Amino acid sequence: MPPVLLLALATLFWAGNFTVGEHAVRTVDPLSLTWLRWVLAALPLLVVAHLVERPDWRGVARRWPALLALGIAGMAGYPMLLYASLERTSAVSSSVINAINPAVMVVMAVLVGQARAGRRTWAGLALGLLGVLLVLSRGDLSTLLALRLNSGDLIMLVAVVVWSTYTLGSQRIGLPALSATALQVVAAAVVLAPFALTAGVQLPRDSSTWAALAYIVVFPSIGAYLCWNHAVPRVSPGTAGTSMNLVTVFVMLLAALLGRPPTPVQLLGAALVVGGVLLATPRRPPQGGRARHTSPGVAA
Known part of the structure; x- marks a missing residue:
């Protein structure tokens, strides 16, 4: 299968996690959903x-x-924050905020001395932040000034920082991608077990929620990582990074198909975020060889 198609499938599967997750958290709490x-x-x-x-x-x-450590941050913390966000805000808003991840990672890499940033990077970050603020405020500046912000959107911002930290840490591990991911998943499941079992695991109550859980297990959790890690060694880092913008696009398309089309403010915010990410993310030449641990810039 062509690597570009594999990248598209991976991003479609991750986009589905936002849409399906929004349905699942109506009856299953974020801790239970992440652990299951x-x-x-x-x-x-x-x-x-x-x-x-x-x-x-x-x-x-x-x-x-x-x-x-990576399992706790990326496989336990991030998904729980994502699902907690989806309890309180829409899949479209969460995905737009999540899309700024690559730009945040560049800035964090600069702060810890792993990269340098020029005017292009800072301009891209400013543009992306403008898009996020637009979504946070629902297009009303007075909402920001009065700090009347949706808690789900704020939780998603925390999730962005957690995933960016996880990604920077994973770049140093130097292990085969799928193997490292699998063991991080095991670590997350083990660490979350006492909390989930003590709190009481909430199981799906109907067939549609069971189907949602099945989708989350098969496609975003297994299929997406398999497609991603098979495609990344065969394309340039720029192509792989740019493809992650499809997550927000697919979330919006899925929302429209379900009769919940994105608002003009969300569309404008998404355009600003994607434009900012493209501006802020440095272009690097293709790298050959076997893939080591490579985390997507935006995940679900």
């Missing part, structure tokens, strides 16, 4: 990683402190 997602996806991911990458599991497991 990874408990059910852990074994299939381990099997897929073994078949695709044939890793030295003992060597990979020696990096358990880093894998544990």
Whole structure:
């Protein structure tokens, strides 16, 4: 399958997580949904990683402190924040805010000395932030001045920072991509288990929510990572990074198909965020070789 099509499939699967997740959190709390997602996806991911990458599991497991920390941040913290956001705001708004992730990562890399930023980067960040503020305020500046902001949108902003931190950390781990992801999923499932079981796991109450959970387990959790990690070594980093903008586009298309088309403010905010990300994200030449741990700039 052409790598560009694989990238499109991965972003479509992640976009579906916003739309389907918005339905699932009506009856399943974010902690339960995140734990069930990874408990059910852990074994299939381990099997897929073994078949695709044939890793030295003992060597990979020696990096358990880093894998544990990354699992807590990226596989436990981020999804719970995402689902908590979807309890309080729309999938479209969450996805637009989430789309600024690549620009935030560039700025964080600059702050920790991993990258340099020029005028183009800062201009892109400013443009992206303008788009986010537009979505946060619903187009009404007085909302920002009065701090009358939607809690779900604010939670999504925290999720963006968590995912950006996770991604910067994952770039240093130097392990096969799927294998590292699978072990992080296992770590997240283990860490969340006592909290989920103590609080009481909420199971889906109807067939549509069971179907939503099945989708979340199969497509965003397994299929998307498989497509992404198979495509990334075959395209330039610029192509892979740019493709992540499709997540917001697909979320908007899915919302429209479900009879909830995005508002003009959301469309304008998305355009500003995507434009800002394209401006702020540096273009790097293609890199050959086997993929190590590569996290998407925007995830779900």
